[in-house]
Every structure is written in C-alpha cells, then in structure tokens.
Amino acid sequence: MSDLGGCASEHCITCSDEGVPMRVLEPGTDGIAVCAGEDDAPCDVLVDLVGTVASGDTLLVHAGVALLRLEEGALR
Amino acid sequence: MKFVDEFRDAELGRVLAGQIAAAVEPGRHYKLMEVCGGHTHTIYKYGVDDLLPANVELVHGPGCPVCVIPMGRVDDAIAVAREPGVIFTCFGDMMRVPGGHGTLLEAKAEGADVRMVYSPLDALRIARENPEREVVFFAIGFETTAPSTALTLMRAKREGIPNFSVFCNHVTIVPPLRALLESPDLRLDGFIGPGHVSTVVGARPFAFIPADYGKPIVVSGFEPLDVLQSVHMILRQLVEGRCEVENQYARVVPYDGNMAALRVLAEVFELRPHFEWRGLGFISHSALRLSAAYAGLDAERRFRVPGVRVADPKACQCGEVLKGVIKPWECKVFGTACTPERPIGTCMVSSEGACAAYYNFGRFAREREVV
Numbered sequence: 001m002s003d004l005g006g007c008a009s010e011h012c013i014t015c016s017d018e019g020v021p022m023r024v025l026e027p028g029t030d031g032i033a034v035c036a037g038e039d040d041a042p043c044d045v046l047v048d049l050v051g052t053v054a055s056g057d058t059l060l061v062h063a064g065v066a067l068l069r070l071e072e073g074a075l076r
Numbered sequence: 077m078k079f080v081d082e083f084r085d086a087e088l089g090r091v092l093a094g095q096i097a098a099a100v101e102p103g104r105h106y107k108l109m110e111v112c113g114g115h116t117h118t119i120y121k122y123g124v125d126d127l128l129p130a131n132v133e134l135v136h137g138p139g140c141p142v143c144v145i146p147m148g149r150v151d152d153a154i155a156v157a158r159e160p161g162v163i164f165t166c167f168g169d170m171m172r173v174p175g176g177h178g179t180l181l182e183a184k185a186e187g188a189d190v191r192m193v194y195s196p197l198d199a200l201r202i203a204r205e206n207p208e209r210e211v212v213f214f215a216i217g218f219e220t221t222a223p224s225t226a227l228t229l230m231r232a233k234r235e236g237i238p239n240f241s242v243f244c245n246h247v248t249i250v251p252p253l254r255a256l257l258e259s260p261d262l263r264l265d266g267f268i269g270p271g272h273v274s275t276v277v278g279a280r281p282f283a284f285i286p287a288d289y290g291k292p293i294v295v296s297g298f299e300p301l302d303v304l305q306s307v308h309m310i311l312r313q314l315v316e317g318r319c320e321v322e323n324q325y326a327r328v329v330p331y332d333g334n335m336a337a338l339r340v341l342a343e344v345f346e347l348r349p350h351f352e353w354r355g356l357g358f359i360s361h362s363a364l365r366l367s368a369a370y371a372g373l374d375a376e377r378r379f380r381v382p383g384v385r386v387a388d389p390k391a392c393q394c395g396e397v398l399k400g401v402i403k404p405w406e407c408k409v410f411g412t413a414c415t416p417e418r419p420i421g422t423c424m425v426s427s428e429g430a431c432a433a434y435y436n437f438g439r440f441a442r443e444r445e446v447v
C-alpha cells in the first residue's frame with residue numbers, strides 16, 4: 001500500500017475500522033499472535049481479549065486486536 | 077476465504093431479492109439508513125441497491141469514523157505533529173483529511189514526521205525503537221477500534237514507555253444515532269445496524285431505537301447477502317407491524333456485547349462531556365478521552381493543542397450526506413472540486429465514506445443520467 005493510504009481494496013484497512021477474519025499462524029507469547037488474512041501476509045495481532053489461541057483458529061480482528069474467535073459451525 | 081465466500085453467492089442474492097420484492101407494499105416508499113460506512117462500501121461495491129425494488133431506498137449514515145472528524149481536530153493533530161521531536165502516527169486515511177490549514181500529508185511534506193500505521197501497536201513499537209523521540213498515536217474510530225487503543229495504552233503503561241501518548245478521538249455510536257433521530261429533517265423507516273461496532277457493544281444498546289422512536293433496526297453483517305437479508309428482515313418487521321432489534325449478524329455479534337472488551341474500555345477511557353461531529357455539531361457524551369489513570373499518556377495534556385473550532389467550507393455538504401438528507405452526487409462539488417484525490421469533505425476520503433463509495437464504484441455517472 002502506498003503512503004497515501006487509500007482503500008479501494010476489499011475493505012478499509014487504512015482507517016482500520018473493519019473486522020477482518022484472520023487465521024492464527026503462530027500463537028506467540030505475551031498476548032501477541034502472528035496471523036494472516038486473505039492476502040496471507042503475516043502480522044501481529046493482540047489476543048488479550050480472546051484468551052489462548054491455537055494455530056489454525058480464525059479470529060475477527062479490528063485494528064490489530066482480535067475481538068472474538070469465529071466458530072465455523074456458527075456461520076449459517 | 078472461509079467465513080466470507082458463503083455470503084457472496086449471486087444465486088442466493090437473487091433469491092433474497094425476490095423475497096424482498098414480494099415483501100414490499102406497492103405504493104409505499106421505504107427509506108432505510110445503513111449506519112456503518114462498511115455497509116455503504118458493500119452496497120456500492122456489489123451493487124446491492126440494484127437488486128432492490130425502486131421503492132426501497134438506502135441512505136447512508138454517520139458510521140465512517142474518518143468522515144465524522146471535524147476540521148478543528150485535524151488542525152489540532154497537525155499542531156502536535158509539528159512539535160519538535162514528535163513522530164506522529166495515524167491510520168492512512170487520516171493523512172488526507174483536510175483541516176482548516178491543510179492535511180497531515182501536507183504537514184509531512186513540509187517536514188513533520190508523520191507516519192502511517194496499521195494499528196496502535198505499530199505506534200507503540202515505533203516508540204520503543206525511538207526512545208529519544210515523542211511518539212503520538214492519532215486514535216480514531218468507534219467502539220470497534222477503541223479496544224485496540226485501550227490495550228495498547230495498557231501495555232505502554234505496564235512497560236513504562238515514557239515517550240508514547242495518544243491523541244484520542246474515539247467516538248461512541250449511540251449518541252449520534254439519537255441525535256439523528258431527533259433531527260427534524262430526517263425521515264427514516266428503519267436502520268441497518270452497525271455489525272462491527274456491535275461485536276463490542278452488542279445489539280442491546282440499540283433497543284432505544286424501537287422503544288423510543290418506533291423504528292426497527294437489524295444489526296447486519298458486511299457481505300452482500302448479509303445486507304440483503306437485513307433489508308428483508310427490516311421490511312418484514314414493517315409489513316408485519318413489528319418494531320424491534322433483530323440480529324442478522326448473530327454468528328459474530330453477541331446480544332450483550334463483548335464483556336472483555338467493554339471492561340478494557342471502561343478502565344482506559346471516560347466519556348467526554350461533549351464532542352463535535354462533522355456535520356452533526358456538538359453531541360453530549362459522544363466521545364471518549366483517557367481516564368485519570370491514563371492521563372499521563374494523554375497527548376492533549378502533554379502537548380499544546382489549539383482546540384480551535386473550524387467551520388466546514390461553504391461548498392461542503394458532508395453534514396447533509398451524513399444525515400442521509402442528500403445523496404452524495406447531489407452535493408454541488410461532488411466529482412468536480414471534490415474527488416478522492418483532492419477531497420474537500422471527509423466523506424470523500426475513506427472508501428467507507430458515502431461520497432468515495434459512490435465515486436470509486438462509478439455510481440455517480442449513472443445517477444446523474446437518471447436525473
């Protein structure tokens with residue numbers, strides 16, 4: 001992304017007020033997990049609000065914070 | 077991607093559109109407001125409104141966090157960014173929002189150290205890496221992004237990072253909705269409720285809308301089928317004479333909210349007595365500031381902030397757009413003097429802003445032909 005920001009993409013990540021489903025790649029330590037979204041780019045996510053996470057969990061992430069764990073069976 | 081693809085199925089969309097068409101009463105006009113900019117983005121990206129009958133109109137509400145920041149607060153941010161030794165960090169969109177004296181991007185071009193971050197945690201990392209500099213984070217957003225700022229502040233306090241502070245502009249969702257509902261020029265039949273804010277606050281805080289104002293609200297997800305289903309649920313309430321809070325996004329939104337996030341917000345923030353909203357004026361108890369326990373990390377206490385109120389440019393009609401009184405393309409400067417490259421108003425900056433959503437997805441050309 002350019003330094004200008006702009007968000008013609010899937011969602012507005014530059015104001016970060018968007019819940020993005022992300023996959024846990026590494027649970028990490030000290031409340032920070034490495035996660036990836038649709039673009040597979042790894043990034044740090046604070047998981048203080050969702051407790052212990054495991055690789056493969058899907059989290060709803062806002063501005064770098066996981067707000068909740070998404071349960072597969074709860075979709076429909 | 078899992079959790080997403082299921083909600084973009086075109087065939088299911090057509091089925092839902094048929095159910096909506098069957099639900100509406102011919103001759104009655106339905107005006108529904110999507111509160112959240114994320115819904116505006118979905119509606120124009122996927123052409124959701126094209127699937128609706130002509131008598132179902134969607135209007136855009138004040139839920140884009142960038143769009144509601146008043147010009148004076150941008151000027152305050154620029155003043156802090158220009159302080160010697162400051163590294164000023166913010167989300168990308170905020171760099172292009174015009175204040176009365178330019179944008180943060182222009183301040184950067186003139187020498188201020190303004191850096192884009194994706195989360196407040198990034199700003200805290202910059203503070204750790206630059207102990208000789210003051211690092212300020214420009215916090216914006218509703219109750220969705222506020223937990224991120226709160227958790228970062230808790231970390232900063234715990235780690236004793238002395239050179240980190242937050243210029244707090246977090247806002248809350250219920251007071252502006254109440255202000256909108258009190259507005260005499262507003263005529264709405266129901267609300268598509270903000271799904272992401274509700275992941276934190278829950279659906280319960282919206283109960284005042286049916287109880288006090290007699291309008292239905294359906295908390296909605298953000299995929300095209302979510303929005304279509306929510307429209308259908310609102311119309312069914314209207315047709316059946318019901319008026320309540322329904323939760324279409326129950327797979328994500330707990331009715332009572334996210335208790336852990338609410339606890340964190342209560343520790344780090346307190347309500348401001350009042351806060352100015354772009355286009356909506358001052359609204360009581362509609363924004364957050366740092367609580368006494370976190371006052372030492374408050375940029376407004378650490379730096380001199382001018383705090384001058386700046387009137388919107390005369391040509392700007394963002395207020396009317398944010399209240400759903402006019403469509404973006406009805407603003408006189410839409411697509412001419414005001415474009416995403418050179419925005420006059422905030423609604424043209426973020427892709428969740430109604431004007432930018434219209435502009436980016438090429439909607440305005442067709443709308444003008446219709447006129």
Ligand code: SF4
Pocket residue numbers: 391392393394395397404407408409410411414415419420421422423424425431
């Ligand atoms: S076109 Fe520009 S000035 Fe007019 S309402 Fe939209 S953002 Fe505001």
